[in-house]
Amino acid sequence: MKETGEIVERENSEKKDYDYDHHLEASKRLPPWTKQITIRGVFASVILGSIYTVIAMKLNLTTGLIPNLNVSAALLAFMYMKTWTKILQKLGIPFVPFTRHENTMIQTCSVACYSIAIGGGFGSYLFALNKKTYELAGGANSPGTYKELHVGWMTGYSFLICFAGLFVLIPLRKILIIDYKLIFPSGMATAVLINGFHSQGDDMAKKQIKGFAKYFSFSFLWAIFQWFFTGKGGCGFAQFPTFGLEAYKQTFYFDFSMTYVGTGMICPHIVSFSLLFGAIISWGIMWPLIEKQKGEWYPNNVPQSSMESLNGYKVFISIALLLGDGLYNFIKIMYFTYASIYGRLKRENLGLAVGSEKEVTETERLQNEVFIKEAIPMWFGVIGYTLFTIINAFAIPLIFHEVKWYYVIIAYIIAPSLAFCNAYGTGLTDWDMAYNYSKLGLFMMAAMAGKHHGVVAGLVGCGVMKAVLFVSSTLMHDLKTGHLTLTSPRTMLLSQAIGTAIGCVVSPLTLSLFSKAFDVGNPNGEYKAPFAIVFRNMAIIGVQGFSALPKHCLHLCYGFFGFAVGVNIVKDLVPKKIRKWMPLPICMAVPFLVGGYFSIDMCIGSLILLVWQKVNGKKAELMSTSVASGLICGEGLWILPAAVLSLARIKPPICMKFLSS
Helix, strand or coil, X not given: CHHHHHHHHHHHHHHHHHHHHHHHHHHHHCCCHHHHCCHHHHHHHHHHHHHHHHHXXXXXXXXXXXCCCHHHHHHHHHHHHHHHHHHHHHHCCCCCCCCHHHHHHHHHHHHHHHHHHHHCXXXXXXXHHCHHHHHHCCHHHCCCCCCCCCHHHHHHHHHHHHHHHHHCCHHHHHHHHHHCCCCCHHHHHHHHXXXXXXXXXXXXXXXXXXXXXXXXXXXXXXXXXXXXXXXCCCCCHHHCCCCCHHHHXXXXXXXXXXHHHHHHHHCCHHHHHHHHHHHHHHHHHHHHHHHCCECCCECCXXXXXXXXXXXXXXXXXXXXXXXXXXXXHHHHHHHHHHHHHHHHHHXXXXXXXXXXXXXXXXXXXXXXXXXXXXCCCHHHHHHHHHHHHHXXXXXXXXXXXXXXXXXXXXXHHHHHHHHXXXXXXXXXXXXXXXXXXXXXXHHHHHHHHHHHHHHHHHHHHHHHHHHHHHHHHHHHHHHHHHHHCCCCHHHHHHHHHHHHHHHHHHHHHHHHHHHHHCCCCCCCCCCCCHHHHHHHHHHHHHHHCCCCCCCCHHHHHHHHHHHHHHHHHHHHHCCHHHHCCCCCHHHHHHHHHHCCHHHHHHHHHHHHXXXXXXXXXXXXXXXXXXXXHHHHHHHHHHXXXXXXXXXXXXXXXXXXXXXXX
């Protein structure tokens, strides 16, 4: 028996050696990184990145909630390139085979492109600078502190702040991905999808593409059909009083938006239900009760959009929820980040490698080898970040005279440690906290600049910080995808740079198109840009304090701030089966400003997915992302022709309205 055991052990050892040798041969057969980036891939990235930028901008300007679209981008990239190569094949034109590396490269470019619409602040801190938001927030609170949004300076500003984020975490990429083995859930899910497409044959891919095409067509045609009934403001299926006219007045109705139904299918269920809970608390209970106090709590004669009216309660209570949730999670993630790093360092005798060689599979050996072989030099990251810090210290004050050069230097000194914490937290939880970390920049610069220049300086400081943090964590997600698909880190970095450059041009143009075609920033319209008013008022608070708030508003803010912190504490203490049903304060805050209609759309998407998972779990897992992506992209694509029709002054022929009998 002992001899037999030794033989088996020897055979297993020989097999492992063979597998490893086989993997080494496989790594040698991989195309060099210069071949992984193609001209057709860049062309595809421009198209897909532009489509996703339009979708992200719509979500930015309507609710400010944007789901992670990495998996969707990988699916669309595969579908686009497979269609392209099939056309060439039928025409008899020779072509280079489509590989997982090219698929990863296109996905990275597309995601980097639409990420600028989010990280660049086009629906939040940047839009908060314009005159309309300045007037909505009460111009008297901060006289003259606005800057109109023009494509020229927005493009230059985006290039300056977003490219710095590409360099900040390059020296730490091996620590985060190989040594600490962080999951980066979205990056991993994208890699699993791409590897599946290119290794499991075309059956799975064909089903997913067919599902995407079917629901894309439905969503696109439904958006066209709806357009014919939207003759004037407040018309169309989007205004259908689903639960009656009284509920409709309090924004409780299904607005037939396939974008939000699809978003509800992609987001975790608790996100959709937290939104609905927030809508019920605010529009169902609080706002009707506060409105009855009109004349006592706030004046009768102030405009509806004024911060001294009901709108003040909406804005500042949502800020209290956001700050409570953000501050708690900021402290928690900082603590766990440093505790985890300290624990690893102590456990490994100050060595950063985690786990022994026995824990590393042969596949992981190959992935690590490719990741390390195509190393990006540390000096490249350090010099790149330093160079952009120096350039931005001189260039940003030329765009915003309220900002001093040393404000920018201070922000860029603080940013790397926060970027590491954010990337570490994102790698563990998939929850990007750049939004919360950037508030440090907002309050810091607002306080330094003082009363006259603090609002603009605070918003710019928020932008500088958020762009670095958001772009760097996006790059880490994509490097994780590249690590698992055996794509060179150099390919990933260059793809991210190309996508960022495309995004810095496309995002300002997209915002300009939306601003000209639609009534963006109108608190009663479709494109409310809710986070613009939130960020502006946070900057005003940073400069002036709470003096301008209506009666009892500050007490309510304290209550909701405490509620946000309390919910998070309880969630961390109770068992997982109870925790998963507790609301997320950061999601609850959105309908306080926007209304309840979109939360109903998202809950319908979540319920569809829940029922589908119960009826046929395997099919739901395989197809849900494709179906959701089709619904989002179909309606999203219609925005472009709708904007062109609006600019050409071609109006829908019918106005469908619902009135009381």
